[in-house]
Amino acid sequence: xxxxxxxxxxxxxxxxxxxxxQVSLDIQAGELHAIIGPNGAGKTTxxxxxxxxxxxxxxxxxxxxxxxxxxxxxxxxRLGLLRSYQITSVFDDFTVLENATLSALGSHQQAYxxxxxxxxxxxxxxxxxxxxxxxxxxxxxxxKAAELAYGExxxxxxxxxxxxxxxxxxxxxxxxxMSVQESAAVVSLLQSLKxxxxxxLVEHDINAVFALADRISxxxxxxLLMTGTPDDIRNxxxxxxxxxxxxxxxx
Amino acid sequence: xxxxFLLPAWAWVFFALLACVPWYASATDDNFLTAFxxxxxxxxxxxxxxxxxxxxxxxxxxxxxxxIGLGMYSVALPALAGISNGWVHLTVCVLSCMLVGGFTGxxxxxxxxxxxxMITLAxxxxxxxxxxxxxxxxxxxxLAVVAASDFGAFNLSSAASVYACAxxxxxxxxxxxxxxxxxxxxxSLRAGRQNSRRVNAIGLALKHYQLTAYVLSAVLxxxxxxxLANLNAYASPSSMSWVVxxxxxxxxxxxxMGTVAGPILGSFLFMGVEEVLKHxxxxxxxxxxxxxxxxxxxxKAGVVGWWQQRAKADHKKVSTTGDVA
Numbered sequence: 001x002x003x004x005x006x007x008x009x010x011x012x013x014x015x016x017x018x019x020x021x022q023v024s025l026d027i028q029a030g031e032l033h034a035i036i037g038p039n040g041a042g043k044t045t046x047x048x049x050x051x052x053x054x055x056x057x058x059x060x061x062x063x064x065x066x067x068x069x070x071x072x073x074x075x076x077x078r079l080g081l082l083r084s085y086q087i088t089s090v091f092d093d094f095t096v097l098e099n100a101t102l103s104a105l106g107s108h109q110q111a112y113x114x115x116x117x118x119x120x121x122x123x124x125x126x127x128x129x130x131x132x133x134x135x136x137x138x139x140x141x142x143x144k145a146a147e148l149a150y151g152e153x154x155x156x157x158x159x160x161x162x163x164x165x166x167x168x169x170x171x172x173x174x175x176x177x178m179s180v181q182e183s184a185a186v187v188s189l190l191q192s193l194k195x196x197x198x199x200x201l202v203e204h205d206i207n208a209v210f211a212l213a214d215r216i217s218x219x220x221x222x223x224l225l226m227t228g229t230p231d232d233i234r235n236x237x238x239x240x241x242x243x244x245x246x247x248x249x250x251x
Numbered sequence: 252x253x254x255x256f257l258l259p260a261w262a263w264v265f266f267a268l269l270a271c272v273p274w275y276a277s278a279t280d281d282n283f284l285t286a287f288x289x290x291x292x293x294x295x296x297x298x299x300x301x302x303x304x305x306x307x308x309x310x311x312x313x314x315x316x317x318x319i320g321l322g323m324y325s326v327a328l329p330a331l332a333g334i335s336n337g338w339v340h341l342t343v344c345v346l347s348c349m350l351v352g353g354f355t356g357x358x359x360x361x362x363x364x365x366x367x368x369m370i371t372l373a374x375x376x377x378x379x380x381x382x383x384x385x386x387x388x389x390x391x392x393x394l395a396v397v398a399a400s401d402f403g404a405f406n407l408s409s410a411a412s413v414y415a416c417a418x419x420x421x422x423x424x425x426x427x428x429x430x431x432x433x434x435x436x437x438x439s440l441r442a443g444r445q446n447s448r449r450v451n452a453i454g455l456a457l458k459h460y461q462l463t464a465y466v467l468s469a470v471l472x473x474x475x476x477x478x479l480a481n482l483n484a485y486a487s488p489s490s491m492s493w494v495v496x497x498x499x500x501x502x503x504x505x506x507x508m509g510t511v512a513g514p515i516l517g518s519f520l521f522m523g524v525e526e527v528l529k530h531x532x533x534x535x536x537x538x539x540x541x542x543x544x545x546x547x548x549x550x551k552a553g554v555v556g557w558w559q560q561r562a563k564a565d566h567k568k569v570s571t572t573g574d575v576a
Contacts (some may be wrong), residue, residue, distance in 0.1 A: 077454035
């Protein structure tokens with residue numbers, strides 16, 4: 001297997017606070033790599049740095065062998081590095097299909113076409129339908145995004161990323177705020193995506209993470225504590241200390 | 252259906268009625284009607300142009316009068332130099348609006364919200380004062396258009412010809428706006444108004460699209476200015492005043508931001524009501540203000556939005572299946 005996304009000593013600080021501190025990750029093509037860590041560990045900041053939404057203070061990001069450190073988020077999306085948001089971020093006035101189609105089109109070509117309707121772009125619509133089918137939203141294609149229930153909006157969040165036919169998916173807590181049944185549906189969706197896509201998953205649901213991940217990285221106070229298989233992580237004392245509270249071993 | 256004939260049936264009726272106006276006016280010897288409606292049509296073009304930036308792009312520009320002014324002087328200045336070729340006027344207009352629009356847009360788009368409103372206003376005021384200070388070009392008093400734009404096959408020397416030209420332009424523009432609204436470009440702009448972050452995240456550099464929309468609306472406003480200069484046979488800095496920019500925003504918002512019919516309906520309502528009130532009372536502005544307040548209370552989607560909502564509610568009453576939108 002070859003490395004698809006690689007970071008070298010990635011840093012971001014706000015004043016004296018080091019939100020991410022020398023994070024070096026190496027994610028293989030086809031892998032589902034999870035990042036866990038307590039609240040405030042810098043997980044979302046890391047996703048923002050990887051997607052290009054946030055400019056890193058130092059360090060590099062390589063994607064598919066290319067240095068993308070200085071590329072904007074839209075340029076990275078064009079390369080197939082797509083993200084989803086922890087806080088649902090869809091276009092409320094558009095239908096579900098329009099949301100997905102715009103994502104499918106925008107991630108592959110410029111959108112300066114000013115005559116033919118977006119929904120008359122067959123390749124993009126096709127990709128959008130596939131994304132919606134994968135995320136389980138097929139039956140709601142003509143509803144407005146604003147009319148969806150919370151869980152369905154989360155599904156649309158995923159569908160938009162999938163419609164782009166990405167090479168790499170950055171998923172920021174795809175199950176945030178979902179009911180148990182809805183989470184289970186997303187877990188089985190991710191299970192089915194596994195292997196076809198390379199995925200970086202940030203998730204608080206530890207059971208889901210251990211069920212899905214090939215490898216897990218633990219982020220604590222912006223630093224990478226360790227990376228390993230689910231078994232390695234489960235049996236590691238340091239990780240346990242972090243999750244159970246580290247007062248007694250801090251000395 | 253609208254997709255088959257480009258516009259809905261009522262829009263064709265609307266344009267057909269407008270097309271009959273010059274004949275009606277000449278039959279009744281009413282010179283005022285054609286000139287007045289030509290002015291309304293010109294502002295409808297400008298409002299439609301502004302709607303691209305404001306209604307779809309969410310760019311609240313309080314400086315679009317600048318481009319109307321540029322369009323007017325693109326006619327007046329060459330005419331002063333003895334050039335009456337309309338194509339030259341048009342070229343000067345398009346180039347100057349692209350240049351000024353590109354530059355001011357690039358600057359303004361570095362900001363957003365209130366700052367964007369203020370900076371576009373500032374640029375327009377700069378243009379206004381530059382023209383006021385150019386005494387050799389009339390300064391405060393403005394400049395008479397000594398020769399109307401002559402396009403060879405037709406010229407814009409009479410109110411009727413400006414009217415015809417404005418009507419055809421507005422019709423073409425309306426057809427295009429129907430298409431643009433649903434096109435990738437229009438959808439990207441509208442998406443940016445809803446969630447700018449996500450537009451970038453799906454691979455589209457939103458700023459580029461917003462700048463394109465801003466320049467496009469600037470150029471179209473410039474063309475409206477060209478027509479206005481020919482209609483008035485006059486170009487004056489007052490047409491660049493911020494009040495005109497404000498009026499354009501009111502027209503767009505009144506009719507329905509982000510809709511195709513909205514800006515047109517808005518300009519007809521705005522200027523029609525203004526004209527009627529002027530005949531009734533000298534204090535027409537007081538009444539007009541109240542009317543605008545009342546219409547603002549219809550909601551942020553304006554008259555068109557209010558109408559659509561009503562139609563939707565009626566439709567739901569009849570049957571619960573299907574969707575009129």
